[in-house]
Amino acid sequence: MSTNRSENGGEVRSPVVAGAFYPGDPSVLARDVDRFLDQAEPPEVEGEIVGIVSPHAGYVYSGGVAAHAYAALRGRAFDTVVVVAPSHRVAFRGASVFGGDGYATPLGTVAVDREIADEIRSASGSFVYEPRAHEAEHSLEVQVPFLQRALGEFEIVPIVMGDQGAANAKVLAAAIADAVKRHETRKRVLLVASTDLSHYHDEGTAKRLDARVLEAVDAFDPEGLLEALARGECEACGGGPTATVLMASRELDAEEARVVGYGTSGDTSGDRSQVVGYMAAVVTRPAACGDVTVDEESAAAPTAGSVERPYEGLNLAEKEELLVLARRAIESALAGGAAPVSELESAALDTECGAFVTLEKGGQLRGCIGHVRADAPLRRTVVEMAVQAALHDPRFPQVSREELVGLEIEISVLSPLEEVEDVSEIVVGRYGLIIQDGYRSGLLLPQVATDYGWDRETFLDHTCRKAGLEAGCWRREGVTILRFTAEVFGEKEVLGRG
Numbered sequence: 001m002s003t004n005r006s007e008n009g010g011e012v013r014s015p016v017v018a019g020a021f022y023p024g025d026p027s028v029l030a031r032d033v034d035r036f037l038d039q040a041e042p043p044e045v046e047g048e049i050v051g052i053v054s055p056h057a058g059y060v061y062s063g064g065v066a067a068h069a070y071a072a073l074r075g076r077a078f079d080t081v082v083v084v085a086p087s088h089r090v091a092f093r094g095a096s097v098f099g100g101d102g103y104a105t106p107l108g109t110v111a112v113d114r115e116i117a118d119e120i121r122s123a124s125g126s127f128v129y130e131p132r133a134h135e136a137e138h139s140l141e142v143q144v145p146f147l148q149r150a151l152g153e154f155e156i157v158p159i160v161m162g163d164q165g166a167a168n169a170k171v172l173a174a175a176i177a178d179a180v181k182r183h184e185t186r187k188r189v190l191l192v193a194s195t196d197l198s199h200y201h202d203e204g205t206a207k208r209l210d211a212r213v214l215e216a217v218d219a220f221d222p223e224g225l226l227e228a229l230a231r232g233e234c235e236a237c238g239g240g241p242t243a244t245v246l247m248a249s250r251e252l253d254a255e256e257a258r259v260v261g262y263g264t265s266g267d268t269s270g271d272r273s274q275v276v277g278y279m280a281a282v283v284t285r286p287a288a289c290g291d292v293t294v295d296e297e298s299a300a301a302p303t304a305g306s307v308e309r310p311y312e313g314l315n316l317a318e319k320e321e322l323l324v325l326a327r328r329a330i331e332s333a334l335a336g337g338a339a340p341v342s343e344l345e346s347a348a349l350d351t352e353c354g355a356f357v358t359l360e361k362g363g364q365l366r367g368c369i370g371h372v373r374a375d376a377p378l379r380r381t382v383v384e385m386a387v388q389a390a391l392h393d394p395r396f397p398q399v400s401r402e403e404l405v406g407l408e409i410e411i412s413v414l415s416p417l418e419e420v421e422d423v424s425e426i427v428v429g430r431y432g433l434i435i436q437d438g439y440r441s442g443l444l445l446p447q448v449a450t451d452y453g454w455d456r457e458t459f460l461d462h463t464c465r466k467a468g469l470e471a472g473c474w475r476r477e478g479v480t481i482l483r484f485t486a487e488v489f490g491e492k493e494v495l496g497r498g
Contacts, residue, residue: 021138040064055280056194085241086160097158169240173244173246218258264276264277265278326382326383356368408490415487442467
């Protein structure tokens with residue numbers, strides 16, 4: 001393999017198709033990828049992106065299509081990216097999970113997330129580190145520069161599939177999903193599938209074959225895709241990776257896959273007699289208003305009864321003040337100004353409270369971040385969380401000045417936390433939940449159970465999943481359940497907006 005050593009002596013895979021599939025000069029490569037991203041029409045994405053599908057041909061042919069998926073990632077943050085790609089040159093069983101410390105391109109070296117890589121590899125005897133699988137494989141390497149320009153900093157888990165059969169795809173998908181769930185409270189993980197479609201048919205035939213793949217992806221039907229490939233109804237050299245990412249995404253609560261770009265090599269070359277098909281897709285899961293992100297400072301497991309305070313609710317003037325403060329805070333942050341100052345005299349607003357700020361656009365979640373601990377005055381917490389929800393929710397791009405006018409702001413003020421001794425104490429719709437097991441902690445606001453029509457056990461199960469734990473973990477000894485109430489109010493009912 002073409003490798004070098006990192007500063008600590010670890011193995012780093014060197015780029016092998018730079019200068020062939022994409023430019024080898026870093027400045028030219030950055031310029032070209034940025035141009036593709038700028039020219040792509042960013043797809044409207046509702047909810048949280050779990051995965052994407054991208055082609056892997058030379059950039060001159062497939063870069064424009066790939067950019068439609070990668071443009072959706074701009075403004076979003078991920079700690080780790082798991083890339084699943086097909087093996088074109090080496091035949092082997094199972095899948096090869098890269099065992100080195102870095103994956104390099106002309107734009108720099110991306111560190112490997114050894115923790116998640118090792119967990120996936122250890123899930124099955126069919127998952128190994130086969131150096132030959134990565135040695136000259138282009139299908140994985142070409143994804144990395146796009147990731148570097150779209151995301152900036154992240155770690156990577158490079159996986160090359162040898163066996164693309166349904167059984168191997170299912171086992172690999174489960175291994176990936178299980179590893180991601182174990183780290184969901186600490187790491188935001190993106191899944192990437194690498195595939196081209198039909199090869200060297202006339203364009204009419206290619207589009208007919210490719211339509212079957214696009215249909216299966218749009219239907220979020222990985223099993224149907226694999227069956228269609230096995231019957232020869234379509235072609236995709238990365239059909240196994242695509243099905244694997246779709247299956248894993250489904251295990252991570254994704255509900256929709258959508259094709260956002262399609263083309264053939266004939267679009268660039270002009271030769272329509274023998275073309276290769278390319279597809280870009282985005283896989284998402286819904287982000288309900290109660291499915292929140294906790295700011296890092298309060299992400300450590302909170303303790304019940306740690307704060308005493310006399311807070312007994314807000315009057316109308318205090319609610320109006322907080323909502324106006326939240327909107328002014330976002331407006332000021334977007335303009336680069338200072339945080340607004342609240343002049344209203346109010347003991348309740350000076351009480352130390354945890355709070356969440358939720359942003360909605362057209363009835364869909366646009367951002368939600370909160371601070372659980374009651375360690376700052378309520379008015380200050382709301383100002384800080386409003387800015388965090390608008391600019392730093394990792395599930396969404398930053399809110400723009402233009403769209404702010406169309407957003408509705410909702411605030412949830414949290415009561416002190418109470419430890420639950422018996423789950424019968426949990427009243428759905430009244431209480432939000434925090435479930436803790438060691439360093440893992442997951443929180444759902446009261447309204448999420450009502451929004452989805454969950455019963456008590458389903459609410460508990462989903463809070464476990466939010467913590468990166470298995471459903472039903474709340475029954476286990478040593479797991480702590482905390483409950484809280486939330487006073488929830490928004491601009492529509494308080495200020496009459498909308």
